[in-house]
Amino acid sequence: MLRYAVRRLSFLPIILFAVSILTFCLLRVLPTEDIADVIGGSNATDQQKEAYRERYGLRDPIFPISVHASMPVVTVQRHSQYSDWLLRALRGDFGQTFTSGKSVRSEFVRGFPASFEIVFLSLVFSVIFGITFGVLSAMYRNSILDYAVRIFAVLGTSIPEFFLLSLLIIIPSYLWRYSMPVGGYVSLLEDPLTNLRLFVPAAFVIGIGGSSGLMRLVRTTMLEVLRSDYVRTASAKGLRQRSVIVSHALKNAGTPIMTAVGTAFIAVFGGSVIAEKILSINGNGLFFFVSTQSRDLPVIQFLAVYTAGVVVLINLLVDLSYAWIDPRVKYS
Amino acid sequence: MGENEFGLRYWQQRRLSRRRLLGTAAVGAAGVAAIGLVGCSSSKNSSGSSKTAAVPTPNVQDGTQDGPAKMGGTLRVRQGTALPSMKPFGPSIFALAQGLYLGFTVFDHMWYVPTDTGITQPFLATKIEQPDARTVIATLGDAVFHDKAPVNGRKVKASDVAASYKRFRDEIGIGYDWLHGVMDDIVATDDRTVKITQKQPWAWVFTSSNAGSPWTGSILPEEILHNDDLMAKDAIGSGAWILASHDNGANIQLKRFDNFRDRTRPKLSAVDNRLITDDVAGLAAFKAGEIDTFGFNNKTDAEDTRSALGDKITVSSDLQRDYLCLMLKYQPPFDDDRVRHAINLLIDRDEALQLLVEGSGLKTGPLPPAHKKYVLPDDDKDLQEYWRHDVADAKMLLDAAGFDLGQELQLKHSVRPVDANLAQVLQNQLGRGGLKVKLVPEDLVKWFSQSLGQSNFQMTCFQHLPYEDPDLPLRFFLGGEGDRKNFMQYQNAEVDRAVLAAATELDETARIEKVKQAQKVIINQWSPMFNIYSEIGYGSRYNFVKGAITGRGSLGLFNQTTWLDKA
Numbered sequence: 001m002l003r004y005a006v007r008r009l010s011f012l013p014i015i016l017f018a019v020s021i022l023t024f025c026l027l028r029v030l031p032t033e034d035i036a037d038v039i040g041g042s043n044a045t046d047q048q049k050e051a052y053r054e055r056y057g058l059r060d061p062i063f064p065i066s067v068h069a070s071m072p073v074v075t076v077q078r079h080s081q082y083s084d085w086l087l088r089a090l091r092g093d094f095g096q097t098f099t100s101g102k103s104v105r106s107e108f109v110r111g112f113p114a115s116f117e118i119v120f121l122s123l124v125f126s127v128i129f130g131i132t133f134g135v136l137s138a139m140y141r142n143s144i145l146d147y148a149v150r151i152f153a154v155l156g157t158s159i160p161e162f163f164l165l166s167l168l169i170i171i172p173s174y175l176w177r178y179s180m181p182v183g184g185y186v187s188l189l190e191d192p193l194t195n196l197r198l199f200v201p202a203a204f205v206i207g208i209g210g211s212s213g214l215m216r217l218v219r220t221t222m223l224e225v226l227r228s229d230y231v232r233t234a235s236a237k238g239l240r241q242r243s244v245i246v247s248h249a250l251k252n253a254g255t256p257i258m259t260a261v262g263t264a265f266i267a268v269f270g271g272s273v274i275a276e277k278i279l280s281i282n283g284n285g286l287f288f289f290v291s292t293q294s295r296d297l298p299v300i301q302f303l304a305v306y307t308a309g310v311v312v313l314i315n316l317l318v319d320l321s322y323a324w325i326d327p328r329v330k331y332s
Numbered sequence: 333m334g335e336n337e338f339g340l341r342y343w344q345q346r347r348l349s350r351r352r353l354l355g356t357a358a359v360g361a362a363g364v365a366a367i368g369l370v371g372c373s374s375s376k377n378s379s380g381s382s383k384t385a386a387v388p389t390p391n392v393q394d395g396t397q398d399g400p401a402k403m404g405g406t407l408r409v410r411q412g413t414a415l416p417s418m419k420p421f422g423p424s425i426f427a428l429a430q431g432l433y434l435g436f437t438v439f440d441h442m443w444y445v446p447t448d449t450g451i452t453q454p455f456l457a458t459k460i461e462q463p464d465a466r467t468v469i470a471t472l473g474d475a476v477f478h479d480k481a482p483v484n485g486r487k488v489k490a491s492d493v494a495a496s497y498k499r500f501r502d503e504i505g506i507g508y509d510w511l512h513g514v515m516d517d518i519v520a521t522d523d524r525t526v527k528i529t530q531k532q533p534w535a536w537v538f539t540s541s542n543a544g545s546p547w548t549g550s551i552l553p554e555e556i557l558h559n560d561d562l563m564a565k566d567a568i569g570s571g572a573w574i575l576a577s578h579d580n581g582a583n584i585q586l587k588r589f590d591n592f593r594d595r596t597r598p599k600l601s602a603v604d605n606r607l608i609t610d611d612v613a614g615l616a617a618f619k620a621g622e623i624d625t626f627g628f629n630n631k632t633d634a635e636d637t638r639s640a641l642g643d644k645i646t647v648s649s650d651l652q653r654d655y656l657c658l659m660l661k662y663q664p665p666f667d668d669d670r671v672r673h674a675i676n677l678l679i680d681r682d683e684a685l686q687l688l689v690e691g692s693g694l695k696t697g698p699l700p701p702a703h704k705k706y707v708l709p710d711d712d713k714d715l716q717e718y719w720r721h722d723v724a725d726a727k728m729l730l731d732a733a734g735f736d737l738g739q740e741l742q743l744k745h746s747v748r749p750v751d752a753n754l755a756q757v758l759q760n761q762l763g764r765g766g767l768k769v770k771l772v773p774e775d776l777v778k779w780f781s782q783s784l785g786q787s788n789f790q791m792t793c794f795q796h797l798p799y800e801d802p803d804l805p806l807r808f809f810l811g812g813e814g815d816r817k818n819f820m821q822y823q824n825a826e827v828d829r830a831v832l833a834a835a836t837e838l839d840e841t842a843r844i845e846k847v848k849q850a851q852k853v854i855i856n857q858w859s860p861m862f863n864i865y866s867e868i869g870y871g872s873r874y875n876f877v878k879g880a881i882t883g884r885g886s887l888g889l890f891n892q893t894t895w896l897d898k899a
Contacts (some may be wrong), residue, residue: 037781100581101564110580168618177640179620182410182613183583183606239443280609282414282582290413294777 001323005312008316015312020089023304024082027297028062034328035297056098057081085301095298097291104302107287111206114185114283118206118275121199122268125207126214127261133211135245149215156212161271164205165278184282202279206271210264217260221253228252254325262318266311345487391650392448395893397606398878403598405649405896407877408623411605415581420550421564422503430567430581430773431547435890437586437603438655439550439569440593442470442493442526445539447800447885449706450840452538456488456551456570456593457526465533465838466516468543472524475593477570483553485591488570492554497528499557500548510534511541533836535843536803546886554762555558557805560773572892593671596729599879599895618872624896625873634870647872650883651693653798654867655700655805656684656754657783660791660860662822670733672858677726678765681719684757688750693867696808699802700861700866707846708800709728714855726765737766743791746771746779751794754864758793787821800885806831809859820860827853 028035033302035058053059057079064080067073088095094104137149166220171180181198188195225231226249234244276285291299322329413429420431420439435441454460458473462524472490473820479485493772497518501511514537516529528543549588552569556562569574570593573586586603606622611629618626619640631649638647658679660666666675679696694701697715701707708715730737741762745755752773759769769791773785783789799805810831811823830853834846873880876898881888 035400037786097416101419107580146853166610166612169610169613173616174618176610177619177621179617179622180613181623182608184579278610278613280582280607280613281578282607284366286609288414293775295775 001320005316005320008319012309016309020086020301020305020307023083023301024062024085027300033287035295044282057084059261059323060084068263089305094302098296099291099294104298107299108284108302108306111282111284111287113187114281115272115276115285117188117195117199118203118272118281118285119265119268120211121203121207122272122275123261123265125203126210126264126268128211129207130211130214130260130264131218131250131257134215135222135250137215137219138222141223146219149219153215155191156208156215159209161209162274162278164208165202165275168201168205171277180279182280184280198279198281199265202275202281203231206275208267209271210268213267214257214264218253218257221256222249225249225253251325255322255329258318258321258325262314265314269307269310350613351503357895389650393882394878394880394884395879395888398895398897401879401893401895402897403599403769403895405898406602406604406627407600407891407894407896408604408606408625409625409865410608411582411584412614412654413609414607415578415584417564417581418567418575418578419560420547420552420567421499421563427503428547430548432548433584434567434569434575435546435550436886437554437573437891438567440474440475440571441486441544441549441550442544442550443538443544444546444887444890445544445801445885446887447702448883450539452802453887460538465836466527466530468530469521470526470528470535472526473593475570477553478568478574478589479591480566480568480574480781481660482555483568486553488551489523489524489554490526491523493551494518494520495557496550496552496553497543497548499552500550506767510537511548533838535835535838536801539801539803540797540886541801541804541807546889565810571874572890576602579607595894599784599893600891603891621874624877626871628870628872629867631690631870634872637872643875645872645874647870648882649692649868649870651702652866652869653700653702653800653885654796655696656688656793656864656866657797658758658791658793658862658864659789660821661789662820662860663740663790664856665735666790666860667735668733668735668747669858670729671735674726674729674733674735674765675762675767676718676858676862677722677729678719678762678767679758679862679864680761681864681869682721682722684754687757688753689865689867693865696866698854698861698863699805699847700796700799702798702866703802703805705844708851712852716851718855724766730765730767733741737768740768740770741790742772743769743793744774744779744783744789745793746776747773748795749777754793760815784819786821787817798886803835805863806834806847806850806854808861809854822860824857824859827857827859830854 035056036052050059058081061077061080062082064077064083066075066077068075085095092105094108094242098101099109133149133152137146139319140146165329169180172180180201181194186198230252231249231269234248235241239248273285273289275281276283280286286300288303292303347452371697384848390812415430415433417427417430419427419436420434421427422821441455443452443454443460445452452460454473456472456475457470459471461469463469470493472488472493475488477483477488497511497515514530514532514534516531518528519568521527528537530537534542536542540546540549543549550569556568562568569591572589572592572594574589576585576587578584582605582684584605587607588598589602592598606617608617613635614623614626615628615637617623619637626637628637634647634649638645649807660672660675665671685691685693685695697708697718699707710716743755743759745751755771755773759771762769779792779794784794786794796805807826809822810818811825811828812818817823827850830846830850834843834850837846876896877894878897879893879895881893
């Protein structure tokens with residue numbers, strides 16, 4: 001399994017490289033996107049725009065290799081926007097934001113704890129809801145509980161998170177004049193109560209969205225497993241229902257469930273950006289949101305690579321979990 | 333309560349922060365220009381102040397209305413967006429957000445001109461002289477900077493003032509601005525005296541669109557003006573408030589500066605900004621008592637909140653200085669007066685007011701109606717014609733101009749709700765005259781920097797910032813020169829003459845007439861920016877918040893007289 005993990009991880013740099021080239025191209029080559037205009041703004045003189053191009057290396061060619069119609073067909077430049085960015089990125093330097101001139105990396109590190117906490121809590125809620133109610137729904141098929149879970153799952157998938165998050169603010173305010181803590185992120189160690197008042201409701205709402213798909217998949221998978229011979233045998237042997245469900249049925253349904261958990265993570269990851277925006281949590285989600293709005297290219301470039309890296313790693317973890325859940329799965 | 337009920341309204345209470353500056357501070361076009369650039373007020377007497385009596389308005393409050401102030405306490409207010417940096421300089425419009433916020437709090441200024449009086453109010457300057465029409469000599473009072481390294485509380489000198497103005501001039505301006513277009517030089521003749529020379533007489537020199545800008549008139553210590561690393565994180569000034577802390581631009585905490593030049597101000601010990609980016613969350617926080625003041629998005633929210641909180645709060649309203657407009661680029665087909673006139677006839681301002689702000693606003697001419705002294709009277713013949721809505725006449729004019737109704741016109745707008753909603757209404761109204769209008773929504777930054785800023789549009793519509801004086805709204809029509817032409821690429825000698833005649837008239841009484849005359853010329857030439865309306869804004873505060881300055885333009889944003897009447 002270690003060899004498999006290493007092999008999969010070896011693809012990570014290739015994927016990140018491909019993503020970085022693609023985003024670099026899209027961000028630089030799109031028509032009407034003169035970055036000097038964006039930085040310099042209205043009525044910047046040509047001289048001022050040139051100064052910005054110089055400062056941000058925008059006068060260099062985008063890529064180190066240029067292809068021409070005439071001889072020499074291929075030329076290689078020592079400096080290019082992409083190669084300079086890549087070399088810096090390999091050293092952990094993702095440049096500076098256009099808007100504040102601060103290091104992208106330091107901004108990311110600053111916002112990470114808040115974003116991690118909301119994603120983590122949301123995923124926990126998502127998994128707990130998804131698996132618990134998915135199993136119960138399968139166990140009590142066609143009962144009121146089953147119908148309720150199915151309706152809930154459909155609603156959870158259909159209703160956008162920003163709407164639910166807005167309700168989370170409006171309803172307590174309307175009914176009890178209660179407001180979630182304002183002022184953004186407070187660390188769990190610094191003020192546990194305020195931290196949990198801020199994060200738990202938000203994570204709950206995001207978790208609901210992420211759990212809907214999981215709930216339906218768990219239900220379907222469990223229904224299939226519960227009809228299998230070994231479950232019937234386990235029940236016939238007189239095992240307690242809890243033991244049958246947890247040790248036999250659920251474990252065998254684990255592989256597709258883990259796949260769905262991976263998908264739920266991606267949903268939660270996206271949902272956390274909206275949550276940070278609406279709840280004014282000054283984490284990476286808000287940072288990325290604002291930077292994208294203001295066309296802060298170094299941040300957007302980093303965001304693309306970071307997101308790709310997270311998705312690849314999550315998929316790897318999901319794949320590795322198959323071997324842990326199902327002994328029949330062997331990685332060699 | 334006034335538009336500026338409790339200082340910081342721009343930011344903490346969303347009117348500017350969220351609706352106008354959101355994301356980038358880029359707001360409406362004129363936005364930056366509004367604050368940045370040229371200069372002001374009044375007469376030729378030594379203080380630069382007008383001899384004409386101020387025109388009081390019923391909602392003007394100077395901060396003393398609640399009796400003797402109690403010192404101390406912390407005012408909790410909303411911060412609509414995190415500041416990207418503490419550096420008030422560019423590049424470009426990226427500095428507007430922090431430039432304004434810090435300008436109203438951390439940095440001091442030479443003077444300020446409240447909108448209601450138009451009279452220059454000395455701040456750091458204790459004496460202002462104009463020996464001739466092009467020169468201003470100001471004497472500084474005693475003041476010290478905040479006690480932070482490397483400045484360490486030293487005295488403010490005239491060289492700091494001169495260096496600060498020059499530093500702001502190094503940055504990019506927009507259109508025809510005072511720093512670039514009018515100011516010739518600024519020098520410190522000694523430690524306490526600053527001499528400003530201008531390329532031409534400029535009547536508005538002291539106002540907030542000019543040398544009294546809360547942004548580009550900010551005074552910083554000379555030694556940090558080029559220290560970008562320091563300014564990215566901290567702000568050091570000599571204003572009433574010390575920047576005590578911030579969480580990467582969010583949750584800014586301000587502390588009273590005990591050595592401020594006016595030891596009796598501010599009354600509060602601190603101002604606690606709470607980052608609340610979402611309007612709904614902001615309103616919930618206000619209802620829950622987490623913040624002390626709030627600016628509403630609309631009348632309905634204001635009324636709902638009043639009925640929910642009853643006599644715990646005061647809800648008030650005031651006519652805003654910002655205004656919506658439709659701007660045309662001066663090129664075919666809009667280089668034909670008849671076509672422009674027809675477009676204006678197709679605009680139904682009453683309907684726009686009803687649809688967009690529930691009728692809660694006033695139609696505007698070339699100047700927004702909040703500039704009471706300067707606007708044309710409602711019954712003015714030209715203004716009546718400007719406001720006239722007549723589809724049949726518009727069609728006749730289009731027909732006479734040989735306008736091709738088959739052509740598709742593009743109306744660009746930012747995706748900000750206020751601009752997007754206006755665009756839809758205009759599309760509808762122009763459609764009634766047979767015009768095919770295609771809406772082109774754009775991200776705010778792109779729209780500002782690449783469409784409006786580059787005059788890369790056929791038609792565009794947006795909400796202007798709340799300018800403090802009539803100068804900037806008129807200056808938008810000035811032809812400009814070189815790379816500083818106006819957004820419309822419009823050049824009209826008669827309009828230029830009329831606008832400059834007002835701007836260079838130092839006698840206020842005469843200037844008021846010239847401003848009115850300039851508006852008439854703008855109307856009669858069907859200059860290609862048609863202003864639509866200014867809305868009435870609604871704000872609220874808990875009743876323990878006292879001493880607010882209201883109805884005086886942005887003066888209240890300095891937040892020096894507000895106090896709290898609670899234990």
